Amino acid sequence: MKTSLARLSRATSVGWIGLGAMGHPMAMNLFKKTHMAEQGQTEQPDFYFCEQSEKNAEAFLADIRKTGGEELARRVRRVGSGKEMAQAASRIVTMLPSTPQVEAVYLDESGGILSGIQSLPRDTAALPDPGSSSSDSVVHTVLIDQTTLDPTAAMAIAARVHSETEGKAFMLDAPVSGGIVAASAGSLTIMFGSPSEAATAHAVPLLQRMARDGGVIPCGANGTGVGVKVCNNLILAINQIGLAEGLSLGRSLGIDPKLLHNVVNSSSGQSWSSRVNTPLAEIEGSPGSRGFTGGFQSRLMLKDVGLALHAAHQYDLPSPLGWAAKSVYESVCAEGDGEMATKDFSVVLEWLKKKQAEGVERGWKDGGPGQ
Numbered sequence: 001m002k003t004s005l006a007r008l009s010r011a012t013s014v015g016w017i018g019l020g021a022m023g024h025p026m027a028m029n030l031f032k033k034t035h036m037a038e039q040g041q042t043e044q045p046d047f048y049f050c051e052q053s054e055k056n057a058e059a060f061l062a063d064i065r066k067t068g069g070e071e072l073a074r075r076v077r078r079v080g081s082g083k084e085m086a087q088a089a090s091r092i093v094t095m096l097p098s099t100p101q102v103e104a105v106y107l108d109e110s111g112g113i114l115s116g117i118q119s120l121p122r123d124t125a126a127l128p129d130p131g132s133s134s135s136d137s138v139v140h141t142v143l144i145d146q147t148t149l150d151p152t153a154a155m156a157i158a159a160r161v162h163s164e165t166e167g168k169a170f171m172l173d174a175p176v177s178g179g180i181v182a183a184s185a186g187s188l189t190i191m192f193g194s195p196s197e198a199a200t201a202h203a204v205p206l207l208q209r210m211a212r213d214g215g216v217i218p219c220g221a222n223g224t225g226v227g228v229k230v231c232n233n234l235i236l237a238i239n240q241i242g243l244a245e246g247l248s249l250g251r252s253l254g255i256d257p258k259l260l261h262n263v264v265n266s267s268s269g270q271s272w273s274s275r276v277n278t279p280l281a282e283i284e285g286s287p288g289s290r291g292f293t294g295g296f297q298s299r300l301m302l303k304d305v306g307l308a309l310h311a312a313h314q315y316d317l318p319s320p321l322g323w324a325a326k327s328v329y330e331s332v333c334a335e336g337d338g339e340m341a342t343k344d345f346s347v348v349l350e351w352l353k354k355k356q357a358e359g360v361e362r363g364w365k366d367g368g369p370g371q
Helices: 002-012 023-037 054-075 082-088 099-107 113-118 151-164 179-185 197-208 224-252 257-264 272-276 298-314 320-334 345-357 360-367
Strands: 014-017 047-050 076-078 091-094 141-145 169-173 188-193 211-220
Touching (some): 014 023, 023 179, 047 054, 099 113, 151 224, 188 197, 211 224
Parallel strands (some): 014 091, 047 076
Antiparallel strands (some): 169 188
C-alpha cells in the first residue's frame, strides 16, 4: 500500500530546479498557485525543489513560509539531483543559466532527469487526463525547461528524452520575457515549443500560473519557443545599441535629450528600447534614472546574442549586425572591473560616452590599424 500511495503522490507532485534571480519568484508563483488550484482534491500535491546554493535554498524556504503559509511550507521538500526529482515529481520545471547546465541536469548519466525517469517502475502512475483530444494514458512525466539556451540544443535534448523514455515523458521549451519584476508579479510572457497537443494541454495550466493573461504563446514544435526568444533578443540588442548611438550623437550635437526622446518615440526611430528601456536618466522610471540597476543584465544579453549567433551558424546564415552587437556587449561587460556586466543592458550608452571621452574614435581615425 505504501508503494502505491508513493506512486500516486508522484503523479500529482510538482518539482522545480534552479532558484536564481528569475527561478525563485517563478517557483513561488507556481507552487502557491498550484497549491491553491488543487486544494480540495483527493490527492493533494507535494512540491519539490533542487538548488545547489544553500543561500538560495534557504531564502526560498523562508519566502515559502512567509508568503505561502505553513500548509504549503509543510508540502515543500528539497531533493539533491535531477534524478531524485524525476523519481519524486511527475511535473518538473527547470530554470537554469544556459545550455551546458540544461544538458547536465537532463542528461547526466548518474544524476540527470532522464536517468531518473528510466529508473521508474514500469507501473508508475500516469499523469492525470488533461482533457486533450490525444490519448496519452501511458505518459507519466511532463518536463518544462524555461532556460534561454541554444535552440538546436533544446531540440536535441527533447528528442533524446522522447526517444529514450519511449514516449512516456513529454519535454517542452518555454523561455520567458519580462524580467524579475514580471516574474515576481506572475505576469511574464512565455513562448513555448511543444511536441504534441497532449503535452501542451499538460503544460499550459502550469505556465499560466507564472504568466500574464494571454501571455502563454504556442510557437510550434520543440525548439521554437527558445528560438523565438533568441531571435527577439538578437533584435533587441541591435535596437538598444542603435538607440544608444543616436542618443550619443544627439548629446554631441547639443540637442535636449528629452526633446530627442519625444521626437524619436513619435517618429520612425521608435522601438521598445526607446519607449520603455531608454537609458536617459532624464526620463522618469528609465534604467538610467535608477543607475541601470534591476534590469536585464548586459552579461545575459551577451549570452543571448551568442546563442542566436550559434544557431545562425548552424544554418550558414550571415549575421553582420549580430556579430557587431556581440562585439559591443563583450566590450561593455569587460569594461573596468566588469561593473557594467551586471547593469541593465541599456548601459551601453554609458559605455559609448566613456569611449568618446577616451577619444577612441579619434585615435582610430588618426593612427589606428591600417593608417
